[in-house]
Amino acid sequence: VDSSNLATIAEIAAALGVSKSTVSRALRAMPGVSPETIETVRRTAQEMGYIPSGAAVGLSTGRNHAVGVLVPALGRWFFDSVVTGVGRVLAAQGYDVVLFDLDRTVGEGARVFVRSILRRRVDALVVVAMMFSDEELAEFALLDIPIVAVGPPTAGVRTIGVNDAAVMTAATEHVLGLGHRRLGFIGGYDNESPSVVSPAEREHAFMTTAMNAGAVVEATWMLSGRYRCARAREVAAPLFRSASWPTAMVCASDEMAIGVMLAIQEAGLRVPQDVSVIGVDDHELAEAFDLTTCRQDPQAQGEIAARQVLAEVDGAPRLDAFPPADFSLVVRGTTAPPHGSR
Amino acid sequence: VDSSNLATIAEIAAALGVSKSTVSRALRAMPGVSPETIETVRRTAQEMGYIPSGAAVGLSTGRNHAVGVLVPALGRWFFDSVVTGVGRVLAAQGYDVVLFDLDRTVGEGARVFVRSILRRRVDALVVVAMMFSDEELAEFALLDIPIVAVGPPTAGVRTIGVNDAAVMTAATEHVLGLGHRRLGFIGGYDNESPSVVSPAEREHAFMTTAMNAGAVVEATWMLSGRYRCARAREVAAPLFRSASWPTAMVCASDEMAIGVMLAIQEAGLRVPQDVSVIGVDDHELAEAFDLTTCRQDPQAQGEIAARQVLAEVDGAPRLDAFPPADFSLVVRGTTAPPHGSR
């Protein structure tokens, strides 16, 4: 027990000749403490370099003033934005964010985090775009703390996020409206990260909308880019070097849209003259690439999630479902009527 | 004190008719506990859904098993990578990462974090690319925990990072070696975020190297992109629409290099035929953009930082300085001899 040289509440009490309780109350400005004592205590606390011990407070009150944030990985716009949003409201309320980057956990003793990682160090949990096993959900239940998910619907956890079907339908209808009838799609599908929730609705909504409009969607035009720019570029490259390609690519994320654009250009084709490209997110780079997209605001979603769990930690009634988050079509320069049309 | 329904060490002791100490020891597999007891205790702990209380352990041992990570913001490749690296080693050692995104703190009660935020909840600190006031450094000292910085040198804190001068010199020499004599530079300079450390050495090293080689560097070719892609594109756009532009742009980060390439293309010029572009980082998108760059590995740097603070938490002697981190030139397709040369 190497508790450095930081002052404790007892020490400042001794120095002032008052009781620990008085100091404790004064420090927290509780009702029923004379303004003078409150002043004196605060000042000497300051002078003595007092910093409360989170552990002691936590043990005593049962509140850790910290919420856990589980992300599949850092470095992706959506996840980062959510964490930023969550962090913003938590900081404002004096809560810490304990970050769990599950990326590294996968593979090893994989995801035994509930028991081994979150040892009641957090008062609530915000999880981003992840799937959980029944076991994990059971442990969450045991933990008995507010949990909300952000992103695509997470089984077993209430989720805040956009309506993926609506978003994709809007994107698809935009290019259909421009006259495109040869449509391609790139989504995140594959079994690489089974624990990361992929918005399944997106592919489905694209297909349905395209089919209903009588558009042509060849099997080879349905790509999987794992939501990464580089990966999208790789898988799209052969398509645009082949003999038959779509005149519009509907992408489930802006990162993939950018990758697709790169592939298109490398193949000697131009956007939007030869191929239109539309994404989803309004990523920070979307404007720089003049990318048409369906804007959503993950930071705001994170803020909503954080506010809700904090409210519940403070005794607010549990909210069972969130209304879908906002999104809106942002038309820029990567979509245009297909070549040859007017 | 609403300590849910989780079992405590006392309860499992009672259920087994042994003492708390025995349970405590058994759970931690301490020497001097019969294999049988250890087995029994563990099993019933498991059955009773026991999860140790971090607060109690922390109070008792003085170790929180958590380290704080301070970043200027999330969503930038370098910062994200460092956090990922730190998180990776911490997770492996059973430590939590408490993330402080200072972005939001700036402006408000700005950066009183040491006292108000880190209430001894962390056993160590890793800070990324930040500057601290003397006041803050004093509070760090008071905290008396291992602290290491990652990135450009941080005054008052030992830092792990690449030698910025060496990196920039290498980049500049690469284009000089290709025959370029009209050089431009884009760095992060400005007063926007005074608390974020900007690698000052980079601009200086570029200048020195360029001058020594007798290259031409017009004043309007020295840009400030704040290390953001979009910003870089904006400031570079007018340059490449003007009458006089450099044949090679040396960029202090890949994100800015990409922005510059966008601006070049928009101006109707081509990379590398008209303008060569070289960056720094080997960002995850560098390969997709076929960008020549000076690779560094911020994740590895974060890992080194994390390993060192953990070692010191465990009693290892304090390390006063780190050797410079590795970097290497990665030549790809965005640099070539200047037009007209052979």
Add this chain to the structure above:
DNA sequence: CTGAAAGCGCTAACAG
């Protein structure tokens, strides 16, 4: 308005 005392859940000497 203030003090005394009892814990929060766990670890850590000391004794057996």
Add this chain to the structure above:
DNA sequence: CTGTTAGCGCTTTCAG
């Protein structure tokens, strides 16, 4: 090998 006894630093009744 196991039990007892003190705390860690703070909050919180319950009495003055």
